Amino acid sequence: MKLAAFPRIALAGVVLAAACYVGARSIGPVPPLGAFLDPAKGVWAVAVNAELPEHANAGVSALTDSVLVIYDHRRVPHIFAATEEDGARGLGYVVARDRLFQLELQSRATEGTLSEVAGSEALSYDRSQRALGLAWSAEQHFATLDSTSETFRLMAAYAEGVNAWIDQLGPADIPLEYRLLGAHPRPWRPVYTLYLMRQMGQMLAYSRQEEARERVAQAVGEAAMRALFPQHSAIQEPIVPGDRGPYPRFDPMTIPPPTLESSPNIALHRPPSPIVRLSGADAEAPALASNNFAVASSRSATGNAILAGDPHLELTLPSIWYEAHVVVAGSNYDTYGVTFAGNPTIIIGFNRNVAWTFTNTGADVTDYYEEQLDDLERPSRYLLDGQWQPLVVRIEVFHGPGGEPLATDTIYHTHRGPIREWHDGRHVSMRWTTLDTTNTAASVVNVTRATTATEWLEAMEEHGAAPQNGLVADRDGRIGIVSAGLYPVRSGSGVGTNVWDGTSSANDWQGYWEPDQRPQAIDPAQGFLASANQEPVDPRASDRYLGANWWTPWRALRINELLRENDAVTPEDMQRYQLDPGSPRADLFVRAFIEATDRIVSAGRSDADIDVATALLANWDRRYTRENGGAVLFELAMNELTARLWDEFGDVRPRPSETALWQLLQDPQNIWWDDRETTDRVEDRDEILGASLQAALHDARERYGSPGSEEWRWERRRHANIYHLLRLRSLSALGISMQGGTSTINPSSGSGVWGASWRMVVELGAEISAQSIYPGGQSGNPLSRYYDDRITKWQYGELDPVSFPRTPEDLDHELTTAILVLRPARPQ
Amino acid sequence: MRFALKLALLALAFALGSAFLGWWSVPAIGVLWGAVAKRNAYPGLTAASAAGLAWAGLLLLVAVQGPMWMLADKVGAILAIPGWLFIFITLAFPTLLAGTAAVVGEATSNVMESR
Numbered sequence: 001m002k003l004a005a006f007p008r009i010a011l012a013g014v015v016l017a018a019a020c021y022v023g024a025r026s027i028g029p030v031p032p033l034g035a036f037l038d039p040a041k042g043v044w045a046v047a048v049n050a051e052l053p054e055h056a057n058a059g060v061s062a063l064t065d066s067v068l069v070i071y072d073h074r075r076v077p078h079i080f081a082a083t084e085e086d087g088a089r090g091l092g093y094v095v096a097r098d099r100l101f102q103l104e105l106q107s108r109a110t111e112g113t114l115s116e117v118a119g120s121e122a123l124s125y126d127r128s129q130r131a132l133g134l135a136w137s138a139e140q141h142f143a144t145l146d147s148t149s150e151t152f153r154l155m156a157a158y159a160e161g162v163n164a165w166i167d168q169l170g171p172a173d174i175p176l177e178y179r180l181l182g183a184h185p186r187p188w189r190p191v192y193t194l195y196l197m198r199q200m201g202q203m204l205a206y207s208r209q210e211e212a213r214e215r216v217a218q219a220v221g222e223a224a225m226r227a228l229f230p231q232h233s234a235i236q237e238p239i240v241p242g243d244r245g246p247y248p249r250f251d252p253m254t255i256p257p258p259t260l261e262s263s264p265n266i267a268l269h270r271p272p273s274p275i276v277r278l279s280g281a282d283a284e285a286p287a288l289a290s291n292n293f294a295v296a297s298s299r300s301a302t303g304n305a306i307l308a309g310d311p312h313l314e315l316t317l318p319s320i321w322y323e324a325h326v327v328v329a330g331s332n333y334d335t336y337g338v339t340f341a342g343n344p345t346i347i348i349g350f351n352r353n354v355a356w357t358f359t360n361t362g363a364d365v366t367d368y369y370e371e372q373l374d375d376l377e378r379p380s381r382y383l384l385d386g387q388w389q390p391l392v393v394r395i396e397v398f399h400g401p402g403g404e405p406l407a408t409d410t411i412y413h414t415h416r417g418p419i420r421e422w423h424d425g426r427h428v429s430m431r432w433t434t435l436d437t438t439n440t441a442a443s444v445v446n447v448t449r450a451t452t453a454t455e456w457l458e459a460m461e462e463h464g465a466a467p468q469n470g471l472v473a474d475r476d477g478r479i480g481i482v483s484a485g486l487y488p489v490r491s492g493s494g495v496g497t498n499v500w501d502g503t504s505s506a507n508d509w510q511g512y513w514e515p516d517q518r519p520q521a522i523d524p525a526q527g528f529l530a531s532a533n534q535e536p537v538d539p540r541a542s543d544r545y546l547g548a549n550w551w552t553p554w555r556a557l558r559i560n561e562l563l564r565e566n567d568a569v570t571p572e573d574m575q576r577y578q579l580d581p582g583s584p585r586a587d588l589f590v591r592a593f594i595e596a597t598d599r600i601v602s603a604g605r606s607d608a609d610i611d612v613a614t615a616l617l618a619n620w621d622r623r624y625t626r627e628n629g630g631a632v633l634f635e636l637a638m639n640e641l642t643a644r645l646w647d648e649f650g651d652v653r654p655r656p657s658e659t660a661l662w663q664l665l666q667d668p669q670n671i672w673w674d675d676r677e678t679t680d681r682v683e684d685r686d687e688i689l690g691a692s693l694q695a696a697l698h699d700a701r702e703r704y705g706s707p708g709s710e711e712w713r714w715e716r717r718r719h720a721n722i723y724h725l726l727r728l729r730s731l732s733a734l735g736i737s738m739q740g741g742t743s744t745i746n747p748s749s750g751s752g753v754w755g756a757s758w759r760m761v762v763e764l765g766a767e768i769s770a771q772s773i774y775p776g777g778q779s780g781n782p783l784s785r786y787y788d789d790r791i792t793k794w795q796y797g798e799l800d801p802v803s804f805p806r807t808p809e810d811l812d813h814e815l816t817t818a819i820l821v822l823r824p825a826r827p828q
Numbered sequence: 829m830r831f832a833l834k835l836a837l838l839a840l841a842f843a844l845g846s847a848f849l850g851w852w853s854v855p856a857i858g859v860l861w862g863a864v865a866k867r868n869a870y871p872g873l874t875a876a877s878a879a880g881l882a883w884a885g886l887l888l889l890v891a892v893q894g895p896m897w898m899l900a901d902k903v904g905a906i907l908a909i910p911g912w913l914f915i916f917i918t919l920a921f922p923t924l925l926a927g928t929a930a931v932v933g934e935a936t937s938n939v940m941e942s943r
Binding site: 008009012013015016019020023024030033034035037038039040041042043044045046047048049050051176180728729730731782783 | 846847850851852855872883886887889890893894895896898899901902903904905906907917918921924925927928929931932935
């Protein structure tokens with residue numbers, strides 16, 4: 001070898017070694033490039049596998065008979081099985097085939113093991129999840145399940161279906177997200193279904209209102225806090241139709257003045273310009289704004305009951321929902337609807353006789369107990385009824401992607417639940433129904449088999465956490481609703497808004513409400529039922545504590561208004577209502593602004609801006625349509641108004657609801673109206689309303705130009721943003737213009753990440769006629785045409801007619817896009 | 829003509845190796861090629877070209893079977909690079925591996941021979 005060639009060879013050797021290194025090892029967020037770039041088995045294979053093959057066969061051990069899966073033109077699998085367990089195996093298989101990464105991500109998010117795939121960036125989230133103990137309680141619950149119970153068998157069968165798909169995955173079949181993370185799918189355990197239910201409990205029924213109330217009380221005083229965050233809503237449009245109406249009923253009460261001396265640290269400054277809030281300030285606040293409504297045969301144009309539902313959850317790609325149809329031959333198990341990836345049955349949907357849907361109840365099912373510990377640094381016991389009781393100690397170890405330990409936490413439990421440190425250093429334990437052993441999984445199974453509304457309501461008696469307003473309609477034209485769930489029986493007054501003394505067992509929950517005590521109604525005289533997260537029962541009918549600080553029932557007001565004025569409702573009406581742009585909130589507050597500015601003008605204190613702003617508001621039709629140019633000014637004025645009115649709160653959160661704001665409108669001289677920045681005078685209601693409107697116009701001009709310009713159009717200001725599960729923008733659908741605004745039936749939150757996760761309208765005639773849509777698509781593969789194919793229809797409120805065949809032969813073969821046959825296979 | 833045939837056969841070897849054995853077959857075949865083809869002019873360049881061609885052919889198969897360009901755009905966006913650059917990197921990677929491996933293979937073979 002010539003010496004002159006040495007540098008070239010050495011360079012080649014170094015480059016080769018470096019290329020091999022980056023090919024085999026991940027560097028920072030970049031996965032190992034060799035396997036990643038491989039055109040045959042690497043990331044490029046995701047494109048090859050974007051669509052399902054037209055015909056496929058697979059073996060699934062434990063199947064009792066073959067399962068036929070026919071995918072229709074909307075990529076909805078119709079699963080025909082011999083037994084319910086085989087149906088669950090089929091469902092598990094097809095969900096894994098379409099949503100494998102979502103399955104794993106959800107279970108890991110609940111379990112607090114995201115760091116194992118995402119690294120230390122997820123550690124903080126994992127720690128908070130494990131501190132809550134969701135997976136821990138699910139494991140305990142699972143250990144108590146009877147392995148012969150239907151719930152257990154279905155969860156196990158579902159896991160067999162998921163794992164059958166995972167077991168036969170080739171290198172080319174790994175979903176994109178795993179490749180990006182350099183991870184590999186893990187097997188699915190049956191207990192992950194219970195994880196999923198606890199995750200829903202966390203999203204829908206986890207509350208720290210006691211802590212928030214304490215913060216607010218410190219800021220504005222106990223009396224003001226109680227009035228601003230009351231047990232009952234001052235605007236009543238209850239879910240359970242009452243006889244204390246007419247509804248809606250407005251019950252204003254006087255709001256006591258703030259006691260500011262209790263809050264020396266509250267900043268005496270106005271929050272930054274509220275203008276930014278129009279696009280994103282409420283980004284963090286969950287906007288659970290679900291609706292459901294139904295008409296009985298008496299108010300339907302065809303004489304058939306009609307049911308509509310649109311649960312509002314965080315919008316993601318792939319969607320939280322997966323649409324499916326499971327038919328078990330020779331039984332009444334023939335259910336269509338949507339399920340969460342990881343659940344062995346349909347959650348919302350219909351069978352041949354009934355249709356059902358849910359909204360969140362928002363009940364208070366979490367309590368906190370101040371505990372006395374024997375040692376604050378290394379506690380081992382807590383005081384209860386004068387005796388020291390041992391703490392249960394849970395050690396949680398966190399690992400990174402390579403299995404390396406990242407952290408270790410010690411979680412202490414009393415008999416009530418996990419202990420955490422409160423905002424002021426106190427140690428409180430948490431009692432939460434979501435951590436209890438509940439029968440929710442069984443109720444989810446049983447409701448799918450109900451043949452009448454009454455049977456469905458009975459099946460819901462087993463529902464535990466999170467409490468849901470379950471609405472049902474049947475083919476006999478009957479409708480019913482129940483606020484189902486476990487509601488604690490508390491000691492004393494039964495109210496659970498304050499932190500309890502943990503040293504006394506007398507403060508423990510005494511049990512749960514009996515099923516017949518839960519808010520419910522069937523076949524009301526009015527012929528319709530509706531829920532939109534409002535207070536379920538009129539407190540004049542029953543003031544038993546269910547929760548506090550209920551959402552202002554703007555959506556409920558509008559839905560009830562629409563249903564009251566229509567005694568011949570059609571499915572098309574129901575579909576239109578789901579995107580209705582009307583707003584009782586705007587009706588009420590626009591009038592308040594205009595009346596205030598009229599009085600300002602009469603008093604000779606007006607100026608040109610106020611005149612212009614008033615005219616703009618007066619000419620607005622108070623509808624949040626895309627092209628509308630009036631909503632921008634109104635929303636800015638509302639932001640200005642709340643910032644000025646609640647200046648006593650400083651940085652303290654949460655702020656009072658708009659029900660409290662409406663109550664103060666009835667009290668023009670209340671000291672709450674005073675602007676604390678002006679120390680030489682005391683403002684009243686009209687001055688604050690006028691100043692808010694004036695400032696809103698100023699801000700709107702500055703940001704969006706002259707009134708009437710394109711930038712004022714509502715579609716330029718509010719959007720739905722559907723992020724991919726990993727928040728990867730190129731896999732997300734962002735900036736989707738929507739019809740709907742704050743507190744309309746189809747509300748549009750500032751961040752746009754919450755919205756109608758599913759819309760469904762079902763008419764229960766001799767045959768079921770149903771339509772549905774959700775924002776996304778059935779496939780979890782971002783390269784598939786079924787990844788986001790439904791978004792445009794969803795955006796414009798369109799619904800797809802659904803196919804609901806009784807047998808494979810009933811399905812229109814022209815609309816069949818793929819067939820999968822699962823056959824019994826010997827266990828490996 | 830002989831060179832073209834050699835190039836095609838070598839590209840086929842890289843393609844089959846990648847498809848059935850994985851990416852690491854590229855440097856392995858490159859080293860072997862360098863060792864056995866040392867009397868040829870520029871064995872490194874030949875191996876690099878063949879490996880690039882092989883993966884380009886495999887990418888062409890991907891494009892026939894699925895939305896390859898969409899994938900390039902989406903993954904490129906995740907990596908904050910244009911889609912075409914992601915394709916370029918995909919082709920540059922085996923080119924680099926095979927070319928340098930062939931040079932190292934040739935040199936190793938020469939050393940062994942001289943002993």
